[in-house]
Amino acid sequence: MPSSPSPAGATRNPFTQVETAAVGVSVEHLSKNFGSLQVLKDVTFSVEPGEIFVLMGPSGSGKSVLLKHIVGLELPTSGRVTVDGKDASSEATREQVRMALVFQSGALFNSLSVYDNLALYPREHQITDEAGIREKVMHALKILSLDGVDQKSPSDLSGGMKKRVAIARALVMEPQLMLYDEPTSELDPVTSATISEIIATLKQEYHVTTIVVSHDRELALNISDRVGILMDGALISLGPPSDLKAPTDPHIAEFLYPKIDLQHPRFKNLETTP
Amino acid sequence: MKQLNNILEGFGSTWLLLVRSLSYTATLPRQFGRFVEQCYLIGYTTLPIVAILSFFIGSVLALQAGRSMQDFGTQQFIGSLVGLSMARELGPVMVAILLAGRVGSAIAAELASMKVYQEVDALETMNIPPARMLVLPRLAAVLVMMPVLTIIGDLVGWFGGAIVAKYTKIISIEPESYFAVLRHYTHFNDVINGLMKAELFGFVVVLVCCNIGLNTRGGPREIGASVTRAVVVSLILILVLDYFVTQVLT
Numbered sequence A: 001m002p003s004s005p006s007p008a009g010a011t012r013n014p015f016t017q018v019e020t021a022a023v024g025v026s027v028e029h030l031s032k033n034f035g036s037l038q039v040l041k042d043v044t045f046s047v048e049p050g051e052i053f054v055l056m057g058p059s060g061s062g063k064s065v066l067l068k069h070i071v072g073l074e075l076p077t078s079g080r081v082t083v084d085g086k087d088a089s090s091e092a093t094r095e096q097v098r099m100a101l102v103f104q105s106g107a108l109f110n111s112l113s114v115y116d117n118l119a120l121y122p123r124e125h126q127i128t129d130e131a132g133i134r135e136k137v138m139h140a141l142k143i144l145s146l147d148g149v150d151q152k153s154p155s156d157l158s159g160g161m162k163k164r165v166a167i168a169r170a171l172v173m174e175p176q177l178m179l180y181d182e183p184t185s186e187l188d189p190v191t192s193a194t195i196s197e198i199i200a201t202l203k204q205e206y207h208v209t210t211i212v213v214s215h216d217r218e219l220a221l222n223i224s225d226r227v228g229i230l231m232d233g234a235l236i237s238l239g240p241p242s243d244l245k246a247p248t249d250p251h252i253a254e255f256l257y258p259k260i261d262l263q264h265p266r267f268k269n270l271e272t273t274p
Numbered sequence B: 001m002k003q004l005n006n007i008l009e010g011f012g013s014t015w016l017l018l019v020r021s022l023s024y025t026a027t028l029p030r031q032f033g034r035f036v037e038q039c040y041l042i043g044y045t046t047l048p049i050v051a052i053l054s055f056f057i058g059s060v061l062a063l064q065a066g067r068s069m070q071d072f073g074t075q076q077f078i079g080s081l082v083g084l085s086m087a088r089e090l091g092p093v094m095v096a097i098l099l100a101g102r103v104g105s106a107i108a109a110e111l112a113s114m115k116v117y118q119e120v121d122a123l124e125t126m127n128i129p130p131a132r133m134l135v136l137p138r139l140a141a142v143l144v145m146m147p148v149l150t151i152i153g154d155l156v157g158w159f160g161g162a163i164v165a166k167y168t169k170i171i172s173i174e175p176e177s178y179f180a181v182l183r184h185y186t187h188f189n190d191v192i193n194g195l196m197k198a199e200l201f202g203f204v205v206v207l208v209c210c211n212i213g214l215n216t217r218g219g220p221r222e223i224g225a226s227v228t229r230a231v232v233v234s235l236i237l238i239l240v241l242d243y244f245v246t247q248v249l250t
Ligand SMILES: Nc1ncnc2c1ncn2[C@@H]1O[C@H](COP(=O)(O)OP(=O)(O)O)[C@@H](O)[C@H]1O
Pocket: A034, A037, A039, A057, A058, A059, A060, A061, A062, A063, A064, A065, A066
């Protein structure tokens, strides 16, 4: 791995070390309805080139839906999302900007081996010959300490390994923009810390613009440049991670530092009187 | 009203999928591996059952026809009846129905599960159109395999008829005369006619099952619902299309 970080504003290709301009993302007054359910409410923020932006929020607050808008899998009901200044919903943008989304479930292709999962993108886009692809795939597996799993089937991997394979598959795309959907959920604290380190390292080494959706407070505090908090589809806070240490808003405080209070009204229903 | 809406929507999305898939036809040579894999899958899953069913359909045809033809003393024409029915109608329709049950359901299940587990979304973010990678090789494979399966079905059915004709007491026709009559009355055109039907049915079944699989929404429960829908819609389409195509082709 190269040791010196890229200068700001440039993405370093993990394979060729060639530097290209990093891309920014801008979300403007984005609203999304599914039928009568309003999932996103007038969300506005932007992510600077080369930044790690962490989006936090409780389950069901619309984080995954927001990510899908950035990669163009969902269309806004109103408002606009642009990536590198281009409309995220147009197919042309996907051809011009390499975006990689690491799905919460990993979304690995179950019928393909780990190797073929990673090799699919360069093969389909005819990026190099098989030898070149092999080199890329093996290099990506090595970066994520996945040596020796290349011939395994995704269904034989543990949760943490699946996430790492999904990240490796994204890395092979040589992305200018990396998006992670809850990369540390369902993982034990040690594996979570490893994944956080990987995300931070990839960003430092290659200067890829990174958006991480998570409700992992440690991840946000440790690796983010800025943090946004989404609740019920609205962005209620946006600022540096230091803001998270002593939140003033009671809702945010409750979300970030939940207390188990046995006297809380929500426990009253559970009480049984003999 | 909602039902009609769903039917129209299904029709529209199927057309769209067809147009999309065909627009990638030029990529077929480099997807040769996938195409061969699909051919193998279609052949491997349907051939044994096509052979067994055609044999018995041919036999039953000969048996039933033998009974009634014997009343008129015309049982020597059994070969023409079995030959024509198998080639023009029963062969293609039966192969298509088996294709829907075995291959169509498998396609719907596989694509629905890829959709539900976000593999299809992953393909899209990788800028790999599902129509190109998942649908096109299957459409190409079914076009190649349907005639093969139908011809095998026809031959086995004719053969089944011949055996019944020989060993059923009231019929007792030697294979030589059975096949002589069959050949005299069943023309090359009749076989081609049946193959054209088979191509159409097979293509429609695969296209519809792909579309239903790819349009699955919701959780794992919906995979089962999609498979059922794919098979039911396929069967209805086979029989409805058969009526119209038979009218046009006669
Ligand atoms: N395709 C969809 N159709 C209907 N409702 C959806 C769809 N996708 C998400 N939702 C709803 O949007 C809300 C937010 O979902 P999501 O973004 O997945 O939450 P999270 O913040 O946990 O990632 C949920 O109430 C979910 O049920």
